[in-house]
Amino acid sequence: xxxxASTPSRQPISGKALARARMRASLARxxxxxxxxxxxxxxxxxxxxxxxxxxxxxxxIHPDAFDVAQATGxxxxxxxxxxxLGTDENGLSLLPQVxxxxxxxxxxxxxxxxxxxxxGASVGIASGHFRGWGGATLERLTDWFLVIPFxxxxxxxxxxxxxxxxxxxxxxxxxxxxxTARLVRAQTLxxxxxxxxxxxxxxxxxxxxxxSRHVLPxxxxxxxxxxxxxxxxxxxxxxxxxxLGLGVPFAISWGSLIEGAFAHGAISAGAWWYLLPPGICxxxxxxxxxxxxxxxxxVMNPRLRER
Amino acid sequence: MAELLEIRDLHVTYxxxxxxxPAVRGVDLSLPAGRALGIAGESGCGKSTLASTVLRLQPPTxxxxxxVLLQGTDVFEMRWxxxxxxxxxxxxxxxxxxxxxxxxxxxxxxxxAEPIRLHQPSTSSAEAGRRTGELLxxxxxxxxxxxxxxxxxxxxxxxxxMIAMALACSPQLLVADEPTTALDVMVQAQVxxxxxxxxxxxxLGLLLIxxxxxxxxxxxxxxxxxxxxxVVERAPQRDAFANPQHPYAAALAAxxxxxxxxxxxxxxTGLTGDxxxxxxxxxxxxxxxxxxxxxxxxxxxxxxxxxxxxxxxAACLRVGVDGRRLEPEEVA
Amino acid sequence: xxSTGPAPSEVTETPDAAxxxxxxLRGLKVTFGTARGGGGxxxxxxxxxxxxxxxGEIIALAGESGCGKTTLARTVLGLExxxxxxxxxxxxxxxxxxxxxxxxxxxxxxxxxDPTGSLNPRRTVYDTVAEGLRVHDVPTSAQRSEEELVAEAxxxxxxxxxxxxxxxxxxxxxxxxxxxxLIAGALALQPEILVADEPVSSLDASVRGTxxxxxxxxxxxxxxxxxxxxxxxxxxxxxxxRIAVMYLGRLAEVGTTEQVLGDPQHPYTRALLSVVPEIRNxxxxxxxxxxxxxxxxxxxxxxxxxxxxxxxxxDAGVDETVATACRTRDLPILPAEGAGHQAACWLHxxx
Numbered sequence: 007x008x009x010x011a012s013t014p015s016r017q018p019i020s021g022k023a024l025a026r027a028r029m030r031a032s033l034a035r036x037x038x039x040x041x042x043x044x045x046x047x048x049x050x051x052x053x054x055x056x057x058x059x060x061x062x063x064x065x066x067i068h069p070d071a072f073d074v075a076q077a078t079g080x081x082x083x084x085x086x087x088x089x090x091l092g093t094d095e096n097g098l099s100l101l102p103q104v105x106x107x108x109x110x111x112x113x114x115x116x117x118x119x120x121x122x123x124x125x126g127a128s129v130g131i132a133s134g135h136f137r138g139w140g141g142a143t144l145e146r147l148t149d150w151f152l153v154i155p156f157x158x159x160x161x162x163x164x165x166x167x168x169x170x171x172x173x174x175x176x177x178x179x180x181x182x183x184x185x186t187a188r189l190v191r192a193q194t195l196x197x198x199x200x201x202x203x204x205x206x207x208x209x210x211x212x213x214x215x216x217x218s219r220h221v222l223p224x225x226x227x228x229x230x231x232x233x234x235x236x237x238x239x240x241x242x243x244x245x246x247x248x249x250l251g252l253g254v255p256f257a258i259s260w261g262s263l264i265e266g267a268f269a270h271g272a273i274s275a276g277a278w279w280y281l282l283p284p285g286i287c288x289x290x291x292x293x294x295x296x297x298x299x300x301x302x303x304x305v306m307n308p309r310l311r312e313r
Numbered sequence: 314m315a316e317l318l319e320i321r322d323l324h325v326t327y328x329x330x331x332x333x334x335p336a337v338r339g340v341d342l343s344l345p346a347g348r349a350l351g352i353a354g355e356s357g358c359g360k361s362t363l364a365s366t367v368l369r370l371q372p373p374t375x376x377x378x379x380x381v382l383l384q385g386t387d388v389f390e391m392r393w394x395x396x397x398x399x400x401x402x403x404x405x406x407x408x409x410x411x412x413x414x415x416x417x418x419x420x421x422x423x424x425x426a427e428p429i430r431l432h433q434p435s436t437s438s439a440e441a442g443r444r445t446g447e448l449l450x451x452x453x454x455x456x457x458x459x460x461x462x463x464x465x466x467x468x469x470x471x472x473x474x475m476i477a478m479a480l481a482c483s484p485q486l487l488v489a490d491e492p493t494t495a496l497d498v499m500v501q502a503q504v505x506x507x508x509x510x511x512x513x514x515x516x517l518g519l520l521l522i523x524x525x526x527x528x529x530x531x532x533x534x535x536x537x538x539x540x541x542x543x544v545v546e547r548a549p550q551r552d553a554f555a556n557p558q559h560p561y562a563a564a565l566a567a568x569x570x571x572x573x574x575x576x577x578x579x580x581x582t583g584l585t586g587d588x589x590x591x592x593x594x595x596x597x598x599x600x601x602x603x604x605x606x607x608x609x610x611x612x613x614x615x616x617x618x619x620x621x622x623x624x625x626x627a628a629c630l631r632v633g634v635d636g637r638r639l640e641p642e643e644v645a
Numbered sequence: 646x647x648s649t650g651p652a653p654s655e656v657t658e659t660p661d662a663a664x665x666x667x668x669x670l671r672g673l674k675v676t677f678g679t680a681r682g683g684g685g686x687x688x689x690x691x692x693x694x695x696x697x698x699x700x701g702e703i704i705a706l707a708g709e710s711g712c713g714k715t716t717l718a719r720t721v722l723g724l725e726x727x728x729x730x731x732x733x734x735x736x737x738x739x740x741x742x743x744x745x746x747x748x749x750x751x752x753x754x755x756x757x758x759d760p761t762g763s764l765n766p767r768r769t770v771y772d773t774v775a776e777g778l779r780v781h782d783v784p785t786s787a788q789r790s791e792e793e794l795v796a797e798a799x800x801x802x803x804x805x806x807x808x809x810x811x812x813x814x815x816x817x818x819x820x821x822x823x824x825x826x827l828i829a830g831a832l833a834l835q836p837e838i839l840v841a842d843e844p845v846s847s848l849d850a851s852v853r854g855t856x857x858x859x860x861x862x863x864x865x866x867x868x869x870x871x872x873x874x875x876x877x878x879x880x881x882x883x884x885x886x887r888i889a890v891m892y893l894g895r896l897a898e899v900g901t902t903e904q905v906l907g908d909p910q911h912p913y914t915r916a917l918l919s920v921v922p923e924i925r926n927x928x929x930x931x932x933x934x935x936x937x938x939x940x941x942x943x944x945x946x947x948x949x950x951x952x953x954x955x956x957x958x959x960d961a962g963v964d965e966t967v968a969t970a971c972r973t974r975d976l977p978i979l980p981a982e983g984a985g986h987q988a989a990c991w992l993h994x995x996x
């Protein structure tokens with residue numbers, strides 16, 4: 007049987023090109039589906055707003071706004087036309103600080119999540135795929151990390167590693183991966199019971215082939231949705247760290263603003279404008295991520311959609 | 314005396330987002346008490362939908378026209394109370410995939426007794442227990458099995474439990490949808506033996522649905538073959554399998570070769586193509602795109618179900634009134 | 646529009662009996678340990694099997710669930726490791742290091758039972774068929790383009806023209822098409838042996854014949870050897886040259902299809918055959934009870950608790966000596982070579 011079923015005049019088709027075309031189509035389909043989730047869209051809009059805010063801040067906020075020597079306002083003044091969000095203990099306007107704070111908070115949140123996702127997904131897949139002592143070890147490791155109380159761990163790590171942007175990111179990253187890993191491991195175990203994994207092995211596929219070609223694509227949607235939720239947690243973690251005085255030194259973040267509010271007696275002075283705006287920003291961003299994350303889960307898992 | 318079950322011109326259409334999907338397109342059947350009627354067909358032919366209408370259990374998205382007469386009364390005209398009383402006490406159904414329909418956290422005895430308690434709430438638990446034991450013995454399981462949980466039973470045993478449950482309220486009609494599909498051949502034989510015995514001993518009417526024409530041929534008094542929502546052939550017992558007239562019935566019969574028959578030795582036959590999409594049925598005879606003996610007329614004329622020999626009907630332009638295969642020129 | 650295999654009169658000559666067997670199983674045992682801790686119970690899924698399969702042969706491995714046929718098939722594919730005994734391909738024993746296993750897999754391929762579950766729903770038809778090619782980097786070694794190899798395999802499997810289906814996803818295909826895609830995926834590697842595990846049981850009845858005809862055609866055109874695992878004796882009658890009936894981890898009867906299904910010797914085979922609807926010449930013998938549990942293999946002949954011949958006693962030719970043997974003496978493993986029609990039964994084996 008000759009292979010002249012393929013017409014001579016056509017170029018050989020690249021399997022990769024086909025895959026790309028198909029992926030674009032499915033992304034478009036998922037986006038359309040996502041658009042129908044009102045909560046998710048709302049969350050997405052809020053997120054885009056904050057991200058733009060963070061990215062464009064340097065365009066309209068001059069570093070002088072944070073220079074104590076250049077402070078013009080009265081200390082702890084309530085909101086007014088000149089200072090829409092009032093002033094801090096140094097008389098600096100709080101509005102640019104709150105806006106600037108979004109940069110550190112979001113950056114740490116995203117970066118730490120990337121680390122967490124990478125570690126979590128890899129460990130999760132590996133611990134689910136490898137039987138025997140390899141997988142068991144990874145599983146124990148995950149459980150161990152999961153069980154350790156978050157706060158004491160970050161305090162110890164922050165103290166040991168010292169305070170810097172990188173270290174804060176690392177600390178948050180390595181304390182939030184176990185949740186993802188656990189989820190991914192469960193999903194991997196399920197995926198590997200499918201007959202198509204058997205077939206992949208029967209074809210001669212090794213561990214790497216099975217894990218990367220069959221398990222990972224199966225697990226990715228779950229990881230995506232979980233990642234979005236993890237960012238929310240990472241931002242909260244950063245806020246907590248900063249509040250405890252363990253955050254990025256000399257950087258303005260929402261957490262540091264809240265810490266400042268407490269440290270300088272804003273509460274007892276009744277200076278709500280110092281405490282509330284950063285707190286509300288954290289809440290809004292976390293809520294937005296949660297809404298988007300849940301909407302993503304619904305889109306990725308057709309069974310959750312109500313028809 | 315009215316037939317036990319009579320289906321007249323039944324049409325069932327599902328309403329979906331993409332439009333109407335006709336699942337059953339005009340079926341007439343009748344079944345007297347103490348007899349077994351087999352319905353053969355594959356996925357998408359409408360047989361399961363048909364089974365669900367017997368007790369008005371079709372999905373809410375289904376639109377039904379026609380009549381389903383249970384002992385002379387149309388189930389679609391029954392008031393709710395009448396229908397509830399009819400369900401399980403007049404007719405009961407063993408659905409496809411019944412093996413997975415047992416509640417894993419309840420004992421078998423409790424589940425078998427459930428319909429009894431629902432229909433006769435005044436039954437004492439001692440009485441229910443006695444009846445359960447009786448039912449288990451009737452289906453060939455020891456009465457003490459009532460204390461078991463579903464996971465402690467094998468596939469064949471669970472199927473027997475489903476049948477026991479279906480018999481709980483002494484119905485006159487039993488509808489079994491693919492009761493032996495997932496079972497080993499020996500266990501299948503046991504279950505079929507049980508069903509045939511029940512028909513004989515309890516004077517039950519049995520509506521047996523299966524894709525295995527050879528099984529129906531040996532257990533049922535009459536066999537109807539369905540394709541794309543219609544009955545395309547009806548014949549007494551073995552005839553549908555041993556001597557099918559409609560080409561689809563022939564293909565279905567050929568799918569279960571008789572061991573020892575030289576014609577099927579190293580000669581597997583099958584149909585190309587797929588069962589038709591109910592929303593896009595071909596014009597004329599719905600089977601013609603896959604039919605090995607189709608002629609010109611088949612693409613335009615939709616053959617009615619007409620007599621094709623003693624006690625037989627077939628819906629094929631090439632089957633004559635006496636059951637003879639007609640040459641293309643003879644087709645009206 | 647029906648597709649058929651070769652007409653009975655044109656059947657290809659039976660495989661050359663003088664050539665050494667392509668696939669050999671020697672004393673194969675596969676045991677699964679269940680329940681860890683003290684007194685773990687062992688499931689003897691395969692409990693001593695000798696089998697020789699010749700090149701170009703279609704052999705059916707028949708039996709009920711729990712008999713071990715699927716485990717045997719998986720062991721031949723390298724998906725399970727034998728507890729004892731060995732699997733040999735062309736005289737070379739199977740080794741389980743990664744590279745050896747990969748080589749093995751090029752030569753023995755699987756046609757799975759569940760076409761729907763065996764297809765990754767996120768991969769297109771093209772990707773699925775090309776998967777094996779990519780794992781073994783065949784385009785490089787064969788000096789041909791991947792697409793060419795995919796198109797050829799798909800055409801061989803009856804999917805024509807192949808281009809039309811490249812971008813489809815499994816859920817857009819019918820059952821028969823899915824099975825053909827899987828067969829194409831296996832053919833792409835140009836294996837010598839296909840192991841088909843219940844290849845048509847999940848498919849619509851009217852479509853089964855087309856897939857079986859495809860397997861026959863592949864044997865005739867490509868010289869493929871096929872090991873078909875099935876519980877359906879009708880299927881064996883349809884396409885198998887030889888049939889091996891398995892019961893509780895051992896072969897109960899082996900022979901050509903005509904021999905085993907025409908004149909069954911073992912009481913188990915007789916019973917199985919007798920309950921096939923429409924069978925002639927045999928009274929239905931419905932065995933009581935369930936197919937047995939591989940964790941509780943009876944002593945003596947493993948079939949004796951359910952054996953209708955033993956139950957009938959002298960009427961079935963089972964005198965005291967034979968009956969005692971049935972209850973106490975385990976039967977020898979049926980030999981792989983020669984000897985034609987064999988049954989592991991004390992009625993037919995020398996005491």
